[in-house]
Amino acid sequence: MKKIKCECGHINPEGTVLCEACGKPIEENQHIDGNDKSKLLNMRYDGSARRSLTYNRSIIDKIWSFFSSVKVGVWLIVITLVASSLGTIFPQEMYIPAEAENRNPAFFYEDWYGLLGKIYYQLGFHELYSSWWYMILISLIGISLVICSIDRVVPLHRALKMQKPKRHETFLNRQRLFSGSKNVSSKEKQQLIENLKKQRYKVRNEDGHILAEKGRFSRWGPYVNHIGLIIILIAALLRMTPLLFLDEYVWVREGQQIVIPGTDGEYYIENKEFILEAYDDNDERFKDAIARMGGNVASNYQTNLIIYKNVDASIPGAEPKLEKVVEDKVFMNNPLKFDGYTLYQSGYQQNEFSTMSFIIHETDDPEEKAIDTFTVDLSEPETEYELDSGFRVVIDKYYPDYVLEDGEPRSETKFPRNPAYVFFIYPPNSKSPEISFIGIGKNIDATGENKYKLGISDFEMHDVSGMTLRRDYTLPLFGLGAFIFMIGVVQGMYWQHRRIWIHPKENEMLLAAHTNKNWYGIKKDIEKIISGTNIEMVVDQQELNELDKKQGG
Amino acid sequence: MNNLVNISSTMLYTAFALYSIATIIFGVSIKDKNKQKKKGKTGTIAISLTIIGLIAQLAYFITRWIASGHAPVGNMFEFMTFLGMSLVLAFIIIYFIYRLNILGLFALPIALIIIAYASMFPTEISPLVPSLQSPWLYIHVTTVSLSQGILGVSFVAGLIYLIRQIDQTKRSKKNVWLELVLFFMIACIGFILSTVTFNILDYKSTFEYPSGNRTLTVEYTLPAIAGPQEGVLITEDAQDAWFEAPGWLQGRNAAKKFNTLIWSFGTGLILYGLIRLILRKRIGAAIQPLLKNIKPDLVDEITYRAVAIGFPVFTLGGLIFASIWAQIAWDRFWGWDPKEVWALVTWFFYAAFLHLRLSRGWHGEKSSWLAVGGFAIIMFNLIVVNLVIAGLHSYA
Numbered sequence: 001m002k003k004i005k006c007e008c009g010h011i012n013p014e015g016t017v018l019c020e021a022c023g024k025p026i027e028e029n030q031h032i033d034g035n036d037k038s039k040l041l042n043m044r045y046d047g048s049a050r051r052s053l054t055y056n057r058s059i060i061d062k063i064w065s066f067f068s069s070v071k072v073g074v075w076l077i078v079i080t081l082v083a084s085s086l087g088t089i090f091p092q093e094m095y096i097p098a099e100a101e102n103r104n105p106a107f108f109y110e111d112w113y114g115l116l117g118k119i120y121y122q123l124g125f126h127e128l129y130s131s132w133w134y135m136i137l138i139s140l141i142g143i144s145l146v147i148c149s150i151d152r153v154v155p156l157h158r159a160l161k162m163q164k165p166k167r168h169e170t171f172l173n174r175q176r177l178f179s180g181s182k183n184v185s186s187k188e189k190q191q192l193i194e195n196l197k198k199q200r201y202k203v204r205n206e207d208g209h210i211l212a213e214k215g216r217f218s219r220w221g222p223y224v225n226h227i228g229l230i231i232i233l234i235a236a237l238l239r240m241t242p243l244l245f246l247d248e249y250v251w252v253r254e255g256q257q258i259v260i261p262g263t264d265g266e267y268y269i270e271n272k273e274f275i276l277e278a279y280d281d282n283d284e285r286f287k288d289a290i291a292r293m294g295g296n297v298a299s300n301y302q303t304n305l306i307i308y309k310n311v312d313a314s315i316p317g318a319e320p321k322l323e324k325v326v327e328d329k330v331f332m333n334n335p336l337k338f339d340g341y342t343l344y345q346s347g348y349q350q351n352e353f354s355t356m357s358f359i360i361h362e363t364d365d366p367e368e369k370a371i372d373t374f375t376v377d378l379s380e381p382e383t384e385y386e387l388d389s390g391f392r393v394v395i396d397k398y399y400p401d402y403v404l405e406d407g408e409p410r411s412e413t414k415f416p417r418n419p420a421y422v423f424f425i426y427p428p429n430s431k432s433p434e435i436s437f438i439g440i441g442k443n444i445d446a447t448g449e450n451k452y453k454l455g456i457s458d459f460e461m462h463d464v465s466g467m468t469l470r471r472d473y474t475l476p477l478f479g480l481g482a483f484i485f486m487i488g489v490v491q492g493m494y495w496q497h498r499r500i501w502i503h504p505k506e507n508e509m510l511l512a513a514h515t516n517k518n519w520y521g522i523k524k525d526i527e528k529i530i531s532g533t534n535i536e537m538v539v540d541q542q543e544l545n546e547l548d549k550k551q552g553g
Numbered sequence: 554m555n556n557l558v559n560i561s562s563t564m565l566y567t568a569f570a571l572y573s574i575a576t577i578i579f580g581v582s583i584k585d586k587n588k589q590k591k592k593g594k595t596g597t598i599a600i601s602l603t604i605i606g607l608i609a610q611l612a613y614f615i616t617r618w619i620a621s622g623h624a625p626v627g628n629m630f631e632f633m634t635f636l637g638m639s640l641v642l643a644f645i646i647i648y649f650i651y652r653l654n655i656l657g658l659f660a661l662p663i664a665l666i667i668i669a670y671a672s673m674f675p676t677e678i679s680p681l682v683p684s685l686q687s688p689w690l691y692i693h694v695t696t697v698s699l700s701q702g703i704l705g706v707s708f709v710a711g712l713i714y715l716i717r718q719i720d721q722t723k724r725s726k727k728n729v730w731l732e733l734v735l736f737f738m739i740a741c742i743g744f745i746l747s748t749v750t751f752n753i754l755d756y757k758s759t760f761e762y763p764s765g766n767r768t769l770t771v772e773y774t775l776p777a778i779a780g781p782q783e784g785v786l787i788t789e790d791a792q793d794a795w796f797e798a799p800g801w802l803q804g805r806n807a808a809k810k811f812n813t814l815i816w817s818f819g820t821g822l823i824l825y826g827l828i829r830l831i832l833r834k835r836i837g838a839a840i841q842p843l844l845k846n847i848k849p850d851l852v853d854e855i856t857y858r859a860v861a862i863g864f865p866v867f868t869l870g871g872l873i874f875a876s877i878w879a880q881i882a883w884d885r886f887w888g889w890d891p892k893e894v895w896a897l898v899t900w901f902f903y904a905a906f907l908h909l910r911l912s913r914g915w916h917g918e919k920s921s922w923l924a925v926g927g928f929a930i931i932m933f934n935l936i937v938v939n940l941v942i943a944g945l946h947s948y949a
């Protein structure tokens with residue numbers, strides 16, 4: 001590798017812009033950081049040699065340079081930003097509102113939003129955030145993060161370690177904050193050093209040249225936060241594997257005990273009771289608001305439940321042997337944790353029918369005296385009921401959640417919310433059935449010639465709880481990433497790396513200062529440091545520059 | 554109990570009045586400064602009044618908390634007033650770092666507009682629905698709001714920079730955009746004015762309109778310019794709609810919101826026209842001379858510094874606390890709900906801002922435009938996403 005020797009004797013790696021030790025600009029490399037076109041030196045990475053700007057031969061060099069460019073990084077962020085916002089124009093597939101007539105995305109978007117909706121759907125924007133191209137954008141940001149960080153952190157670290165208090169004169173007078181003071185006594189200089197220390201600067205002295213520095217660790221902030229981001233991206237990647245992330249949903253009726261899906265038959269849930277509470281409409285505090293909202297504002301959704309573990313789950317075919325694990329209440333904002341799983345109250349359905357009882361009576365009996373009765377268990381309806389009186393009833397069709405759509409009967413869901421049936425009734429010793437259609441508020445005799453009629457005599461109802469089961473081993477990783485990110489940003493944003501150089505000349509003392517941000521703060525520091533001495537306050541050469549420009553143009 | 558609620562709203566009025574007076578005194582201090590030395594007394598008086606105002610608003614917040622039993626950040630009114638308070642707090646913090654009076658002259662009116670805007674929403678104490686019943690509600694909302702206040706200060710500084718620096722001698726794309734930004738603020742005032750006026754007149758009209766196979770009603774509190782699709786006016790003596798709101802506007806009461814928007818912009822335009830008539834020049838051009846003693850470099854630094862301070866707070870409140878809460882309440886820490894997506898968009902935007910600041914060409918004017926854009930995104934998320942693209946987080 002080609003090395004560059006500076007006049008101070010320090011050997012710099014190829015591509016160095018400012019000598020790592022004394023800061024003197026290395027002539028042939030000034031174009032790299034744009035120093036050739038400006039009075040002030042670009043101090044971003046202390047003029048260190050970055051791979052991306054030094055080599056540009058092989059294809060790998062080119063890819064490296066591409067991804068390490070902040071410009072490319074910003075473009076990636078901006079493109080992702082715009083893409084993300086596009087996905088909120090219309091709802092994502094999972095947020096298609098419940099009141100939509102048809103929730104199939106192929107219909108829904110065109111139906112509700114017309115042509116735009118159709119285009120939205122055809123472009124795949126209804127599931128934008130899991131589309132391949134969105135994933136690629138995120139991965140590109142990840143790659144860019146890694147490469148640009150490596151590209152800068154190593155040389156920057158090297159340059160900050162190598163820096164010497166003794167700096168070349170041009171390094172000082174091309175800093176943004178600079179002053180030269182005549183007739184500074186050694187007592188004043190001593191005072192200055194005292195003041196620097198009082199401001200908590202670390203002071204290094206080399207032949208009367210001084211480097212005072214504080215907050216260097218804040219320079220590592222961006223790299224720390226980028227590491228945090230990378231951890232988060234890795235966690236997101238891992239989350240796509242079922243091994244580390246489990247997501248199941250189960251509907252469980254009051255009184256029901258069923259296996260929880262996704263647990264390999266190991267865990268059972270029993271719903272003891274579902275509770276829905278509402279605010280009191282007359283509550284002193286809230287009554288105005290409740291009245292405006294139309295009353296009946298829910299205050300609590302809760303399921304009281306028991307979790308069991310099947311201790312024989314590993315023996316195939318064995319009868320489940322259940323042991324109680326925990327009995328608890330689960331409500332919004334209060335999920336239940338057990339054995340690495342988390343169970344959430346996610347949904348509910350009130351007033352489902354559990355059983356429905358019918359009587360058979362003669363059609364023209366005004367008193368509707370029951371000849372016989374039977375009960376249908378709606379969780380497991382039988383197809384055929386043999387009654388003591390000799391009647392036989394067959395359920396020809398069963399609609400758990402009956403609706404009439406375009407004249408066709410249909411079940412909206414598979415849950416018994418509005419049950420309706422087509423019954424075949426075989427009177428004793430008869431081979432040909434009478435056909436009845438019956439549901440809530442409906443009792444239709446298809447032929448008009450039925451001798452027997454059915455009536456609903458009784459029913460029982462229950463509530464159903466919708467529970468989500470989660471097991472997410474990636475959460476700690478997300479947490480770690482977020483934590484590291486926060487440390488990194490705070491470190492980089494709430495502290496600054498401030499440096500002040502002093503360069504004694506024969507009868508002049510040069511003072512220059514640099515900070516990576518908060519110039520106002522460092523100027524205040526300098527004001528305090530030079531107070532009580534003859535030393536000139538630094539001049540902000542960037543402000544002057546702007547003034548020049550203004551007056552010139 | 555009722556007593557407490559009364560104290561609470563009195564405190565809010567007090568804060569409002571104090572901020573208003575402080576604004577005027579900040580204005581005076583700018584004029585003063587042109588003549589006198591740097592540290593004028595007026596500035597001190599103004600900032601003291603601001604601090605007392607903030608204390609009054611804190612008293613509003615605490616008494617309302619006690620009265621309702623939950624932190625008052627649960628609906629649009631409460632959230633927006635809190636945002637106003639955050640902006641004032643952030644301004645005070647930044648003021649004590651940079652001691653720049655002009656910031657007050659811009660930050661306080663914006664806080665005032667936000668608080669007045671908030672009061673246009675139903676202000677009764679309302680109960681919390683189950684998904685909001687968590688301490689994470691206030692941990693999350695207060696940090697987000699605080700960060701938005703800080704980022705709001707960067708908007709204020711950016712705006713000052715632009716008004717100070719943009720050439721007003723002739724009409725250009727830049728000063729038209731700047732006028733547009735100012736117009737948006739005036740449109741907010743337009744919204745407030747028209748709402749208050751028709752509130753005092755107690756104006757109400759009800760429409761019936763079909764939705765699917767049901768008939769819904771909607772109550773307008775501003776005279777209907779745009780009515781609901783196929784809507785029928787059922788209130789007597791009320792003004793019927795001039796036209797129907799376009800059909801692609803979806804969601805509950807979309808037509809009513811559209812109507813409100815027309816009123817806001819309409820009133821805003823009239824106001825803007827009047828101001829222009831009085832000033833006889835662009836508003837930007839009229840304010841510019843006030844700012845000639847301000848150092849643009851310092852203002853630019855404040856723009857950037859406020860983002861640097863606000864960005865970590867936003868990350869913490871808007872993304873991290875939000876995720877923790879979502880994990881507890883909705884069983885997923887991230888669900889691509891519109892509100893979440895826009896928080897992410899905001900975050901990306903300010904990340905882009907910070908990265909652009911790394912290169913030389915993006916200081917000054919470009920940074921200021923970005924600060925204005927960032928705050929526009931925040932407001933978009935608060936207002937449009939809350940009221941129009943309502944998702945899980947809907948306050949409306």
Ligand code: HEM
Pocket residue numbers: 067068069070071072073074076077141142144145148149152219221222223225226229489492493901904907908910911
């Ligand atoms: C959403 C993704 C990203 C976030 C949230 C993020 C965040 C940050 C933050 C907060 C800083 C500190 C800025 C400052 O101190 O003013 C920073 C610095 C930086 N970022 Fe990123 N970043 C992201 C993506 C990227 C990407 C894709 C690149 C690749 C080009 C990149 C390159 C840099 C560089 C070069 C620095 C400056 C380092 C220094 O000053 O020493 N960042 N980033």
